[in-house]
Amino acid sequence: MLDEPPGAETVGKDPEAVRKLIEKIEASVRLDHADRDAIIALPYEVRHYSRGAAMVVEAEPPHVCAFLLDGWASQQKHTDDGKREIVGLMIPGDFVDLQNIFLRKSDHEAQSLTDTSAFAVPLRALQDLVFDRPAIGRALWIDALVAASIYREWLVNLGRRDALARIAHLLCELARRLERTGLIVEAQYELPLTQEQVGDITGLTSVHVNRVFKKLVSQGLIVRYGRMIEIPNLGALGAAAGFDATYLHLDQMLDRAD
Amino acid sequence: MLDEPPGAETVGKDPEAVRKLIEKIEASVRLDHADRDAIIALPYEVRHYSRGAAMVVEAEPPHVCAFLLDGWASQQKHTDDGKREIVGLMIPGDFVDLQNIFLRKSDHEAQSLTDTSAFAVPLRALQDLVFDRPAIGRALWIDALVAASIYREWLVNLGRRDALARIAHLLCELARRLERTGLIVEAQYELPLTQEQVGDITGLTSVHVNRVFKKLVSQGLIVRYGRMIEIPNLGALGAAAGFDATYLHLDQMLDRAD
DNA sequence: CGTGTATTTGATTCCTCTCAAGTTTAGTGG
DNA sequence: CCACTAAACTTGAGAGGAATCAAATACACG
Numbered sequence: 001m002l003d004e005p006p007g008a009e010t011v012g013k014d015p016e017a018v019r020k021l022i023e024k025i026e027a028s029v030r031l032d033h034a035d036r037d038a039i040i041a042l043p044y045e046v047r048h049y050s051r052g053a054a055m056v057v058e059a060e061p062p063h064v065c066a067f068l069l070d071g072w073a074s075q076q077k078h079t080d081d082g083k084r085e086i087v088g089l090m091i092p093g094d095f096v097d098l099q100n101i102f103l104r105k106s107d108h109e110a111q112s113l114t115d116t117s118a119f120a121v122p123l124r125a126l127q128d129l130v131f132d133r134p135a136i137g138r139a140l141w142i143d144a145l146v147a148a149s150i151y152r153e154w155l156v157n158l159g160r161r162d163a164l165a166r167i168a169h170l171l172c173e174l175a176r177r178l179e180r181t182g183l184i185v186e187a188q189y190e191l192p193l194t195q196e197q198v199g200d201i202t203g204l205t206s207v208h209v210n211r212v213f214k215k216l217v218s219q220g221l222i223v224r225y226g227r228m229i230e231i232p233n234l235g236a237l238g239a240a241a242g243f244d245a246t247y248l249h250l251d252q253m254l255d256r257a258d
Numbered sequence: 259m260l261d262e263p264p265g266a267e268t269v270g271k272d273p274e275a276v277r278k279l280i281e282k283i284e285a286s287v288r289l290d291h292a293d294r295d296a297i298i299a300l301p302y303e304v305r306h307y308s309r310g311a312a313m314v315v316e317a318e319p320p321h322v323c324a325f326l327l328d329g330w331a332s333q334q335k336h337t338d339d340g341k342r343e344i345v346g347l348m349i350p351g352d353f354v355d356l357q358n359i360f361l362r363k364s365d366h367e368a369q370s371l372t373d374t375s376a377f378a379v380p381l382r383a384l385q386d387l388v389f390d391r392p393a394i395g396r397a398l399w400i401d402a403l404v405a406a407s408i409y410r411e412w413l414v415n416l417g418r419r420d421a422l423a424r425i426a427h428l429l430c431e432l433a434r435r436l437e438r439t440g441l442i443v444e445a446q447y448e449l450p451l452t453q454e455q456v457g458d459i460t461g462l463t464s465v466h467v468n469r470v471f472k473k474l475v476s477q478g479l480i481v482r483y484g485r486m487i488e489i490p491n492l493g494a495l496g497a498a499a500g501f502d503a504t505y506l507h508l509d510q511m512l513d514r515a516d
Numbered sequence: 517c518g519t520g521t522a523t524t525t526g527a528t529t530c531c532t533c534t535c536a537a538g539t540t541t542a543g544t545g546g
Numbered sequence: 547c548c549a550c551t552a553a554a555c556t557t558g559a560g561a562g563g564a565a566t567c568a569a570a571t572a573c574a575c576g
Contacts, residue, residue, distance in 0.1 A: 059504065077410060080500035083418040087410040099406055102399045107407045107505040130399075134389040141360045141388075144402065148357055149365045151409035152335060152345040158416035159461030160341040163532070194554065203417030208532055210556060226541090242338035246317065247365040421564070452522065466564055468524060484573095 007053025007112075014046045017119045021067050024093050025139040027253045035133045042129070044121045049073075049112040055096050056110035062100035064120045068092050071116025072192050075099075076200070077108045086200040087154070088147065089113075089174070093181050098144050101126060114192045146249045153247040158203045161242065163212050166202040168241035171222065175231055176245050180253070188230045216240075265311025265370075272304045275377045279325050282351050283397040285511045293391050300387070302379045307331075307370040313354050314368035320358035322378045326350050329374025330450050333357075334458070335366045344458040345412070346405065347371075347432070351439050356402050359384060372450045404507045411505040416461045419500065421470050424460040426499035429480065433489055434503050438511070446488040474498075 022039050025031060031039075046069070049055060055066060055073055068090050075088035087108060090096050100106050101123060130137040150173075157166050171191075178189050191198075195213070196206040204212075216222045221237045223230040231237050238244075280297050283289065289297075304327070307313060313324060313331055326348050333346035345366060348354050358364050359381060388395040408431075415424050429449075436447050449456075453471070454464035462470075474480045479495045481488040489495050496502075 075410070077414045079414060079418050080502070085414040085417040087413045099403060101403070102396055103403055103407070103507055104509055105504070107507065108410055131389075131392040131395060137389060137395070138360055141399075141402075144399075144406070145357060145359070145361055148402070148406040148409060149361070151406060151413065152333070152366055154413055155345045155409065155416060156335045156337060156343040158413060159343040159458075160337050195556095196554080200417075205533060206555085207534085207557090211532095214556085244338070246363070249361055249365065251362055453524095454522080463565060464523085465525090465566080469564090472524085 007050050008055075009048045009050075010045045011048055011117075012046060013044075017046050017069055017117075018042075018044075020069060020093075021119055024067070025136060028142050029135045029139045031135055035135050038129060038133050038136065042121055043125055044119055047118050047120050049116045049118065051112055051115050053112050054109060055112060055116075055118070056100065056106050056108070058107070058109040059105050061104060062097055062106050063123055065098060065101060065123055065126050066096040066118035066120045068094050068096055069117045069119055072113040073110055073116060074113050074197070075108050075110045084200050085203070086197060087151070089201070091174075091177055091181060092183070094147075095140075095143055098140060099147065101130070101140070101144075113197070142249075142252050146252065149247045149249060154201075163202070163204055163208055164215060165241050166204070167198065167209065167212050168216065168221065168237050169243050170198070170201060171216075171229060171231065172234065172238050172241050172243040172245075173248070175234060176248055176250070180250070186230075187232060187234070188225075188228050191227050191229045193227075265308050266313075267306045267308075268303045269306055269375075270304060271302075275304050275327055275375075276300075276302075278327060278351075279377055282325070283394060286400050287393045287397045289393055293393050296387060296391050296394065300379055301383055302377055305376050305378050307374045307376065309370055309373050311370050312367060313370060313374075313376070314358065314364050314366070316365070316367040317363050319362060320355055320364050321381055323356060323359060323381055323384050324354040324376035324378045326352050326354055327375045327377055330371040331368055331374055332371050332455070333366050333368050342458050343461070344455060345409070347459070349432075349435055349439060350441070352405075353398075353401055356398060357405065359388070359398070359402075371455070400507075400510050404510065407505045407507060412459075421460070421462055421466055422473060423499050424462070425456065425467065425470050426474065426479065426495050427501050428456070428459060429474075429487060429489065430492065430496050430499050430501040430503075431506070433492060434506055434508070438508070444488075445490060445492070446483075446486050449485050449487045451485075 018040055022031070022036055025039070047066070056062060070092055073090040073096050074086045076084055076086045078084050096110050096118060130140055157169050161169060174191065175184060175189065178184050183189055194206070195209040199206045199209045202209070213224065217224060220232070221240055223232065276298055280289070280294055283297070305324070314320060328350055331348040331354050332344045334342055334344045336342050354368055354376060388398055415427050419427060432449065433442060433447065436442050441447055452464070453467040457464045457467045460467070471482065475482060478490070479498055481490065
């Protein structure tokens, strides 16, 4: 059905994956039977991507939108002299390419940061769903707008915070986002990013990221076990970061009476 | 009909304003008669805002979405220690608060940078329009997604470019955006921003912005007459900035055959 | 024309980068 | 299962770009 890019392997159907997508959408809007049936009727494939595989290719017309079932992915752009900036992170439960749903070509690329599996839907089918099923359309709007809100907060992070606050802020954000997916256990989570990638997110070099990590550890704000991060006191880390979770719009995820 | 915030003055109806909104939407999608009638039937007010007036208030439930008819506006956020970051710029033809259309409270504030006039529509009416008229819904999706694309490019700007390239990039972007609105005359446009505001966009101090401006002038990349900026050679400035206009998705603005 | 705002300029400091090298970890094949 | 290798992490020294502090000049507005 869909062409298969390198690094991706199609594994076919999986009712469990459909259930996860419905659950995700129902976190922000109320669906009726027709809405759920429309999702169930979506043409789709579950795909596995190996670490580092391209999920969205820049300057190409996007054909597929992927809902992340497992693993992490990133959006990134490059300057003309080859420097990289990671402009977005996607974790399980996020859409990888909703940003391209109505655009003719992608202004960025997306790749998997770990081995990932995703629910891939042809763009055309998703576009139709947005207009045919208003409740689903609203959920996708909300998802895209929250992603934009995160971009705005990252702009503040890069523009107005020093290196320590930037990294602390990133760690706080990930803690709050992973919490919702149940990926936090005893204030710990795995951060599947190299220090170079953390630098590409925060506008720093990997050398400086390393120094800041050590400083965060020495101040007792985090504990590291390999790539596991423990945040013994999220409030303290948040204070160091100037973190305020409003921009994550977590309240959108509760049931809304309208 | 709508409550009037301080600094804003409602001036009532204006058929010319409705025409401009329709024109803007028709730049990206094809509308039929019913679509146009739905826009004409929108409840709205034309409002004037004086320079510095709040157009969107942070943490408050947004009630109105404004389409900018004249003047410039900005989106901004603050760190907990009071530093400001301007995360978005709106020029005539942009929506001021589309980012909040489906969110319960705003994560940022918006204010006018000059005296402005805007076409203000109650959010509820705009939400209904998105679902009742798919063509209009698509146009608003595109607008929101292009705004998000600009956020991504600004992230690259802050994370990976030095001061000179950052400011050069901003000037290139504005040149291309203003061009579409006919606000460029003989490679010149008015930049209604103080150097402090340019610093708030680019993550720099006003002192350093001043020095970079002088450097851009001494290199012949720009000429300044007060707040008029002349770009004698957009290609040269673009090269200094590493500017690539793809992210503005200007091709979305042509007619699309689908 | 006075007054507050914005711009300009200089001197100094410091945060982060760059360059360089060593160490640890993870992955691979014999 | 261990040796080998590449990638990732760590540490140090020195350089540099932008911030900070301070003050003077230019400009807009009532």
